[in-house]
Amino acid sequence: MESIIPLITVTLLGGLLWLVIMVWAIRNHQYSDPEGDAHRILQTDYDDEPGDPSA
């Protein structure tokens, strides 16, 4: 029984961490242009400051 407690804590915290990352990614418009991103990964010129694709 006692061995379960840390496991539960780890899964819950892990899940919450994943959730925070996901919400951050969505708010950063990382899901706004899936098709474009699929192509951009093939480009050789690296863009440090990509614009906002939300439009």
Added chain:
Amino acid sequence: MIALDSSSEAARTGEFLFGVQDMHCAGCISALERALSALPEVVSVRVNLTNRRIRILADTETEPERLAQCIRETGYTPIQLDADSIRLVSTTPQSQGLLVRLGIAGFGFANVMIYSVVVWSGAEGTTRDLMHWLSAFVALPVIAYAAQPFFLSALRVLRNFRLNMDVPISLAIILASGQSLFETAQSGQHAYFDAALALVFFLLSGRYLDLQTRMTARSAAAQLSAIEPDTTTTLAEGKEVNRPIGEITEGATIIVRSGDRIPLDGEITTGSGDLDNSFLTGESRPESVKQGDQVVAGQFIHTGRLEIKVTRSSANSSLRRLVKMIELAESARNRYTTLADRAASIYAPAVHLLALLGFFGWLTATGDTRLSINIAVAILIITCPCALGLAVPAVSAATTGRFFRSNLLIKDPDALEKLAGVRRAVLDKTGTLTLGIPIIDRVSGIHPQALAVAGALAASSRHPYAQAIHNHVMESAIPLATLDKVVEIPGSGITGIWNDQEVRLGRSDWVGAGSTGHSATWLRLGGDVFHEFRFIDRIRSGTRECIKGLQDLGIETILMSGDTEEAVRALADTLDIDQWFATARPEDKMAMIDKLTRQDGMTLMVGDGINDAAAMARSDISITPSSALDVTRVAASVVLVGDDVSRIPEAIHLARLAKRRVLENFTIAGCYNAVAVPLAMAGLATPLAAAIAMSTSSIAVTLNSMRMR
């Protein structure tokens, strides 16, 4: 003060949006972004390939035309979009909100599943209770937040005393949560928190896909809306000034030149020219007009400069009246119930009835209220329409994506299903099957020297017949004759001096050849030597394949045009179409469509002119090439980018395939219910069985839908 003026860089940058339909790869992205960021006034550029848009932040003073020019020079076709109106119709915040809900539901689903596995593997006593309490602790807040879209939608329809799919969904989620909480408090054996979360997660996925499909459709519609010319040249105190069309009053004089479209109805006070009526009437032959003639908004000027006294202001113009007619036609169109809606209207009451039946059956048989409620909840969860809620959106999302990639923009969300049911296609001639650009019919018997003179006369003119002659001469590699004093007389023809003799190319009565009935142009080579040039409309590339494809799919093809009987019959003969109607006015077309839509199956209308727009709005489904006027594009339910009409049968084939997938998915869901519902009724549906059954059926329909991609 100086410091205030140069306050911040950000305050002086504005947003510019362009729709670019013809970009599709990593190379396009780099080329466009590199070319645009090279402009000094541009601050940042970002291509969105999913929506086919470019968002540019640049100095507010930048002329949009300069940016458009840069895109054109890179090799793409930009459509300027109004950033504010795009933001109004944008569903981005909505889709982001849904994605966050989906993420949270996924988090809850995954965690509760871990606890459930412990219970399924045989946990007893306090361990099971702990797992149930933990599940409740995670599941209840997650459900309260993530399932809100279903609750709100169910509440909305219940207020109107109606049922939709969200009512059984909400009921299942709420009842399952409540019952599970009660069982947990009683140290009971079965809790359905995992099933409730699975429902929320799967159905939110379906909702998200559905929104994406609608967003694609809506952004396509936004890209195509209203790019009307908004200013025109008018005479004010003897000077030419540009004014918005809305401000021009009746009695004012406006000036239009070759290459313009007439913005308002009026009467010609000065000048003469040749007008193209093809958008208005479907007639391919240019019309000559002179002082005193009436002109209507929408006519295109090939040659000449006209001063027009406006007889009707913009609010009353014939173009505006046509738009009204289209709106009226649209409101009279039969409301179409989608397959999913029809399925839902049977499904929702049936689910409630089954759950009630299970509840009362077990209550009378055992007298145990708690057991009966558990059975009813199990039935509600098992029958919950995961497949319906996920299968249809997944298929339409995959299909819309495929349409989008092959340059078909779907504006009407129901268009896919209607396209699948098309039984007959009504096709317009000028501008749709033909290009509306004349080419020379036959020149045999005309001396090369005559051709050389005609080509030289025609070289500088913008009249379509002149351009046809010039192109023909250039293609035949005949050197042009040398002429002096070439003068174009708009509305009549072109004259010049060749070998000290006057030569004329133009209308038969002006040239002096007497009047003939044909749509021909005559050349006079000094004295009484006449040559006749006849023209036919050039057939669009892919027209033959389009007609053949439609006929192969078993679709009845009908040709309907406002052009002369002679021209329509000739085209019908070459294309092998038996049913054709000529000299059809817009009202005739609409009446014809009305008659056809009353028959079985869907009627497709393909057209591009203003004269087709009302008929298109009235037909079940309509397709227009993107070269059409905005009025027509607004009326159409599908827009074809580019001019390859052979994509139309392909699109119908694809839509039929999509419909078959949806029906397959219904069958899969039906089979699953046929097995699972009796089990639930018999009280054999444990939470484990429910979780397995629900996941497998959802995954099965999703995989089947993905075959569309």
